[in-house]
Amino acid sequence: MLDTTHSSRLLAAIDAKTAKAGVIGLGYVGLPLAIAFSRAGFKVMGFDIDPDKIVAIEENRSYIEAVPSDMLAAECNAGRFSATCDFDRLGAYDIVAICVPTPLTANRDPDLSFVEKTARAIAATLRPGQLIVLESTTYPGTTDEIVKPILEETGLKSGADFFLGYSPEREDPGNRDFQTATIPKVVSGDGSDAGKLMAAFYGSIVSAVVPVSSNATAEAVKLTENIFRAVNIALVNELKLVYGAMGIDIWEVIEAAKTKPFGFMPFYPGPGLGGHCIPIDPFYLTWKSREFEQPTRFIELAGEINTAMPRHVVGRLAEALDIRSGKALSRSNVLIIGLAYKKNVPDIRESPSLRLIELIEARGGKVSYYDPYIAEIPATREHAALRGRRSVEWDERTIRSFDAVVIATDHDIVDYTALAEWSALVIDTRNIFARRKIESAAIVKA
Structure with a gap:
């Protein structure tokens, strides 16, 4: 009997590279990630609140050293990558990766306002079968304690209707020895189905994936690397x-x-x-x-x-x-x-x-x-x-x-x-x- 669950359908789309990906935040992390997805064969839409970035992408002008303008142009001209400020279009994408800033306040407390606003923007168009991924560096518990409740306010449930994962960025600006696709990627998910989807999706664009047991563990991995x-x-x-x-x-x-x-x-x-x-x-x-x-x-x-x-x-x-x-x-x-x-x-x-x-x-x-x-x-x-x-x-x-x-x-x-x-x-x-x-x-x- 054909398995028609949300997770199996999305997994099949990832394997066939017919799944569409959205990347929110087109900075030092988001733009290289979006281009890596695009070069792997996925159709990708980049989302950003800065219209100047959208104009630059439309003119095939890269503002990130890790993404040469000729590489950006190749993906845009092939129709695999484009960008927009219109967050109402998020619902059209099967996988949505969040790559927004997580600064500190003046008192050195976490400022998760960008993550929270982005989660609410996703919630506005959230539909069954989507995989939502947080990449922004943050404290252990953010994905499950901050992002998940906002998304579940829609009435949809993580692990059943939509899927939630975390994969910390590992960009190193100026390092010519490593690119997004060649750096092993730590992945995690809220439940086994989310974990499998995360491994399959990121495994299609990077040299190796490193699955861990929980989103909090993956969040701790990123902090440990930088604290070291x-x-x-x-x-x-x-x-x-x-x-x-x-x-x-x-x-x-x-x-x-x-x-x-x-x-x-x-x-x-x-x-x-x-x-x-x-x-x-x-x-x-x-x-x-x-x-x-x-x-x-x-x-x-x-x-x-x-x-x-x-x-x-x-x-x-x-x-x-x-x-x-x-x-x-x-x-x-x-x-x-x-x-x-x-x-x-x-x-x-x-x-x-x-x-x-x-x-x-x-x-x-x-x-x-x-x-x-x-x-x-x-x-x-x-x-x-x-x-x-x-x-x-x-x-x-x-x-x-x-x-x-x-x-x-x-x-x-x-x-x-x-x-x-x-x-x-x-x-x-x-x-x-x-x-x-x-x-x-x-x-x-x-």
Whole structure:
């Protein structure tokens, strides 16, 4: 007898690639995911509240480095991918993936407003047989405790009428060794049918799926990955301060330590943490842990150390200016090299460079920036006053006009040899000059 349940029909459509997919949120996570679905043979519609993104996609102009414009054009021209601001069309899609931001409030509490609004938009057109997937990073329990009740307000039930799953994004902007389709995908579902659908759907676009037992477990996987990085970066940041006081170079220590073929993994210090994940995700767990009266002292301490690093850099800058030129920071003109949070990308989310600018200006200094990837500072939630500032030109006269230069982001295409020659003082937070074997009396590590 033919099995005609909702799950079996959707599973058959996934296998035949006749299932239609919708992706909500066309940013660093959503657009690469949508294109991966499209390139696998599914018909995909992208949804976003930003009309500028829709226009760019319609004109085959990609705004995400991981999706080249020619790749975007190929999928759009083939009729496999398109985009819209019309959320009333969500009901036409068999699988809907949610890739919206999950920031923190000013008090470092989770802000799930984007997830909740998106869930309500989906609920407005929810129909039997759909698979709804949350990809946004969040605390364990969000999918089942926040998204599921909103969807079930329609009268439809998860696991019977529609299916609900979670699969954390694992994008790494600027990493050319991995793309969405080549990164193993953790998947989970609310019930066995949802789990099978998740494995089948994501298994059709990625190299490997890693099923786990529950949505909460999958949510915990994502947090664990990023907490691991945050804690280890905090450790080397603290060691940098300790060893620096002893006259020991932390980068030399790490380079020697990583020659051990077992039991050591290198992490590197910097001017602070950036990106959407590592500075934010640990606080989702610390917030949720209060519900269970479980302390997260280790995680919170790591957050304190990493958050304090921009102040350390500014302190080193002020000290070096005073020693080298006898000039106070309040009377100095400072250039920040690199506005992006990591090298070789145009991504400024949570960038410590923005905080460095604010701290230097709070002490009376004047600040400009140079970044070959970011011509102008866009609108941000926490640094609105910096919007509209433009990168300075890269030439000898301009660089020589600054009292000090701070290397905040070590983009590969910057001419560091020229920078060392043109600058009176360079504060190197990334050890780029030692790695490039460039020597100059102007360089001070921080």
